[in-house]
Amino acid sequence: MAIVKYNPFRDLRTMQDQMNRLLDMTWSRESGEELREGLWQPAVDIYEDETSVVIKAEVPGIDQNDIEVRIEDNTLTLRGERKHDQTVQKENYHRVERYYGSFQRSFSLPHTIDQGNVQATCEKGILTVTLPKREETKPKQIKVEVK
Numbered sequence: 001m002a003i004v005k006y007n008p009f010r011d012l013r014t015m016q017d018q019m020n021r022l023l024d025m026t027w028s029r030e031s032g033e034e035l036r037e038g039l040w041q042p043a044v045d046i047y048e049d050e051t052s053v054v055i056k057a058e059v060p061g062i063d064q065n066d067i068e069v070r071i072e073d074n075t076l077t078l079r080g081e082r083k084h085d086q087t088v089q090k091e092n093y094h095r096v097e098r099y100y101g102s103f104q105r106s107f108s109l110p111h112t113i114d115q116g117n118v119q120a121t122c123e124k125g126i127l128t129v130t131l132p133k134r135e136e137t138k139p140k141q142i143k144v145e146v147k
Contacts, residue, residue: 040099042078042127046107053113053131057105060125061098069120069129071109077131078105 045056057078059067069079084100109115112133119130 005015025073040082040101041105042103044105050133053110055107055129055131057127058125058127059122059127062125064122065126067122068128069118071118073114074109074111074113074130076104076107076109078127078129 011133038105042057044060055076055078059080059082062080062082066083067078070079072123079102081102082098082100109131113131114134115131117132121128122129
């Protein structure tokens with residue numbers, strides 16, 4: 001018979017694992033899971049080049065008419081809503097992992113943005129907002145004359 005060192009925390013770990021499994025089963029509720037509705041935020045990428053600042057937001061499944069892009073007081077606001085498909089009954093879903101409902105994201109803009117020439121396009125579920133820089137803020141190369 002082998003001698004095994006007693007570990008008093010082994011029973012506690014086993015009980016914790018069992019409780020975690022029980023809670024995971026309760027919270028994931030694969031059958032009869034509630035639809036996720038309410039506030040959510042689309043993921044965004046923001047980058048800058050010499051001529052503009054670009055914001056790309058993931059908005060798949062959202063009608064372009066349900067997206068609003070607004071600039072007020074040097075703040076860009078993206079607002080919209082992903083609507084749930086009403087043709088399928090809630091009881092018929094096995095799993096719902098996407099969020100539905102309204103969203104809003106706001107971004108402070110630098111004073112270097114030309115707010116009169118902002119463009120927004122939506123293609124393949126990606127909303128692209130192009131914020132051009134003002135002419136006076138673009139970098140300029142100055143040639144040095146050698147004498």
